[in-house]
Amino acid sequence: LQIGDVQKVLQHLLRERIPIRDMVTILETMADFGARVKDPDQLGELVRAAIARTITRQYLDHENKLYCITLEPSLERQLNENISLTNFGSTLVLDPGTQSDVIAKLQQELDNALSRGYQAVLICSTQLRLPMRRLMEKYIPAMSVLAYNEIASRAEVEFVGSVKAA
Structure with a gap:
């Protein structure tokens, strides 16, 4: 996993206004899959699944x-x-x-x-x-x-x- 790949995945998330505060989960997911998955888009999608709670939270109304x-x-x-x-x-x-x-x-x-x-x-x-x-x-x-x-x-x-x- 190259630093450029990390940058592309973070850009992928930020482009869609996904908070990247949970950097531990993001980096752990990239480390877990980075050896097998070389495409930054696919890696970004795996990260999105790992931070599902963060993604969902921003679209919930006051009644969840x-x-x-x-x-x-x-x-x-x-x-x-x-x-x-x-x-x-x-x-x-x-x-x-x-x-x-x-x-x-x-x-x-x-x-x-x-x-x-x-x-x-x-x-x-x-x-x-x-x-x-x-x-x-x-x-x-x-x-x-x-x-x-x-x-x-x-x-x-x-x-x-x-x-x-x-």
């Missing part, structure tokens, strides 16, 4: 509720099939119509949640989280994307919307 938007299983499957590994990491490669449809539906669900007073996050599978986040930061930067394994067990999850395939 986490408001979530989900993807219908058929859409999540379709998106997973369109993940491509590039020099810039894993990316969603979608035809323009599908991409704009998914973005519009996510924006609508986020707006619906906000109109009801909920700060909702999108939750999806671990392998889809980072490519989905990369897509969202271009079009809906306010939408946070969490993987199921990043949700702390004590959080009370409330589903406030779901996006269906076209």
